[in-house]
Amino acid sequence: MCCRLEFGMKASGMRMVTRSWSREPGAGPRGIGEEAAPLGRGEAAAEGRKSHRPVKRQRKAQSLNVAYEVSDGEKGEGTELLxxxxxxxxxxxxxxxxxxxxxxxKDAPVDQLGAEHCYDPSAPPKVQRYQVLLSLMLSSQTKDQVTAGAMQRLRARGLTVDSILQTDDSTLGTLIYPVGFWRNKVKYIKQTSAILQQRYGGDIPASVAELVALPGVGPKMAHLAMAVAWGTVSxxxxxxxxxxxxxxxxxxxxxxxxxxxxxxxxxxxxxxxxxxxxxxxxxxxxxxxxxxxxxxxxxxxxxxxxxxxxxx
Missing domain, CATH: 1.10.1670.10 (Helix-hairpin-Helix base-excision DNA repair enzymes (C-terminal))
Known part of the structure; x- marks a missing residue:
């Protein structure tokens, strides 16, 4: 493109006339690959009149690279390479x-009594996942040996969402005692089990965000539940x-x-x-x-x- 300036002298002083930017074929807002049509006589005159108006120079659009932060539950394999x-x-x-x-x-208590060892492997997958979550809820501030004992007593009665909801608080407390903060855990287990039945069909959520929203479930439990129950590293x-x-x-x-x-x-x-x-x-x-x-x-x-x- 080119621009030409003309300066003329008159009695009243100097006047500057700005010619319009010349347009190459196909330039401007026309579609990509669209040829420029020749201007008619009237159009040429109109174009000449417009040339006295200041023309704003359009800046070339810049391409911006936008980085998105990936949430914990959405990180895919290979993310670490980036x-x-x-x-x-x-x-x-x-x-x-x-x-x-x-x-x-591999002879520490966690190796024999951790969450991946506390569920019934013969139970349906949905029940297995529920038992994994319950074992994690019981494990907070509790030694693995005590958690494993509580899980054995619960499983002996048939550990499912329905069985827990049908168990009164006093009996549930007796079964899980002496895990740490057992009274609070009775309340959390009942509340969480009701939510799982109502919202998830008796299964557990498959995301960290939904897991930590459950009563009595913290981030550590959520990440372990994702790994053990769902096989996902979150x-x-x-x-x-x-x-x-x-x-x-x-x-x-x-x-x-x-x-x-x-x-x-x-x-x-x-x-x-x-x-x-x-x-x-x-x-x-x-x-x-x-x-x-x-x-x-x-x-x-x-x-x-x-x-x-x-x-x-």
């Missing part, structure tokens, strides 16, 4: 290898063991104050293909070696490279 962590802990790969070595025996399940060990090893960029904060910090850098492994691995490690009080640092392969071992 994310390059800006930070990762020092020596974490060697520390992880050492923990795997120390956990090779995030890292972080309980008190994982929270404690991650901070002791400085696997978080800064000290975290809650398991949920630790989950978000770990997911920022830990490769996604390790998310399903990390809970069981660290929980068992926390039950046997990295104890809450008086950890067995002398027996830990990570003693020399653990920041906390120097202070404990």
């Amino acid at each position: 994310k390059v962590p800006s930070w990762e802990p020092q020596d974490w790969q060697q520390q992880l290898a050492n923990i795997r070595s120390m956990r090779s025996g 995030g890292i399940a972080v309980d008190t063991h994982v929270h404690r060990i991650a901070n002791r090893l400085k696997w978080t960029k800064k000290v975290t104050k809650s398991p949920e904060e630790t989950r978000r910090a770990l997911e920022e850098w830990l490769p996604r293909n390790l998310w399903s492994e990390i809970n069981g691995l660290l929980v068992g490690f926390g039950q046997q070696t990295c104890l809450p009080v008086r950890p067995r640092c002398q027996a830990c392969l990570n003693q020399a490279m653990c920041p906390a071992a120097q202070r404990l």
Whole structure:
């Protein structure tokens, strides 16, 4: 395109006339590939009159790249290939290898009595998933041995949504005692079971958002339920063991104050293909070696490279 300016001198002074931008064939708002039709005599005159008006120069449209944040339940396989962590802990790969070595025996309570071992494998899939969720609800602030005992007593009576709703609160409390906060859990189990019957046909939801909306179900339980019941890795399940060990090893960029904060910090850098492994691995490690009080640092392969071992 070109633009031509003419300057003329008159008695009243200088006058500037701006000629219109010349148009190439096919340019402007015409359709792609549409040829420009020649102007008639009247149209040419009209075009000439319009040329004295200032013409706004159109800017070329810019292509914008928009990034969308993927929610926990929607992350697909291969997502980790798109994310390059800006930070990762020092020596974490060697520390992880050492923990795997120390956990090779798979003889911690979680290995025998965790949520994946508490349901009836002969029950219909829908009932199995319900039992997985109930075992997770019972496990909060409770040792695996106590949770497993409560699940055995419940299963002996036929553990389904209908059977729980037909059980009175007093009997249910007796069956699950002495799990932690058992009175609250009686209430949550009844409320959640009613919701599952009314909204999900007796099954459990298949998303983290719907699971955490159920009474008595937190993020850790939701992510474990997705993994065990649905076979979907939706995030890292972080309980008190994982929270404690991650901070002791400085696997978080800064000290975290809650398991949920630790989950978000770990997911920022830990490769996604390790998310399903990390809970069981660290929980068992926390039950046997990295104890809450008086950890067995002398027996830990990570003693020399653990920041906390120097202070404990």
